[in-house]
Amino acid sequence: MKFFIDTANLEQIKEAQALGVLDGVTTNPSLMAKEGITGKNNILKHYVDICNLVDGDVSAEVNATDFEGMVKEGEELAELHEQIVVKIPMTKDGIKACKYFSERGIKTNVTLIFSAGQALLAAKAGATYCSPFLGRLDDISTDGLNLIDEIRLIYDNYAFETQILAASVRHTMHVVNCAKIGADVMTGPLSSILGLLKHPLTDSGLAQFIADFEKGNK
Numbered sequence: 001m002k003f004f005i006d007t008a009n010l011e012q013i014k015e016a017q018a019l020g021v022l023d024g025v026t027t028n029p030s031l032m033a034k035e036g037i038t039g040k041n042n043i044l045k046h047y048v049d050i051c052n053l054v055d056g057d058v059s060a061e062v063n064a065t066d067f068e069g070m071v072k073e074g075e076e077l078a079e080l081h082e083q084i085v086v087k088i089p090m091t092k093d094g095i096k097a098c099k100y101f102s103e104r105g106i107k108t109n110v111t112l113i114f115s116a117g118q119a120l121l122a123a124k125a126g127a128t129y130c131s132p133f134l135g136r137l138d139d140i141s142t143d144g145l146n147l148i149d150e151i152r153l154i155y156d157n158y159a160f161e162t163q164i165l166a167a168s169v170r171h172t173m174h175v176v177n178c179a180k181i182g183a184d185v186m187t188g189p190l191s192s193i194l195g196l197l198k199h200p201l202t203d204s205g206l207a208q209f210i211a212d213f214e215k216g217n218k
Contacts, residue, residue, distance in 0.1 A: 001179045004187035008035045012190045024056030026187040051081040059109045061087035070097040078106045085109045090118045095125045102126025116150040123160040135168030152182045
């Protein structure tokens with residue numbers, strides 16, 4: 001399972017990268033705005049800065065909602081760096097743009113997926129990644145993990161190469177359960193990765209080892 005971090009914060013990306021388990025980064029306009037990154041040139045430069053920090057794919061989202069606009073923005077994003085994945089919305093024009101990019105060898109991430117049917121369309125259009133938002137489904141009392149399970153079954157049935165990128169991951173159990181189901185990638189906040197380190201028995205066991213060592217080596 002690949003670990004992506006869902007942020008535009010360079011310090012958090014550096015921390016995750018230093019841990020040695022980071023495989024990529026996802027971003028979106030909201031995350032850019034949260035970091036105060038505004039203006040086209042600043043946003044494009046920030047994507048390059050992120051690419052220079054990590055070894056894996058970096059999803060950069062288009063802002064256009066029409067086919068021609070997505071193609072124009074996507075081609076510009078793809079030219080920034082070889083690690084860039086063009087992130088496009090799950091819409092009619094988004095699927096058309098996904099097909100356009102896939103036929104030209106440009107990696108894509110179809111985002112805002114909330115149903116198995118949408119994920120099927122993304123795979124048919126040749127998406128590199130599809131991003132089902134499990135956390136947002138959980139927010140409306142719908143089982144987000146069940147959607148991951150449905151997509152895994154469909155993709156396995158037909159040997160689709162599109163990778164399931166579990167998005168809107170909120171906590172460590174989302175990560176663990178997505179791994180059990182077989183999601184190819186998870187993207188979440190730094191806390192969802194660091195949280196996997198924690199267990200009270202690890203803490204108490206280490207404290208006991210240290211205490212015993214100090215008793216015998218004073």
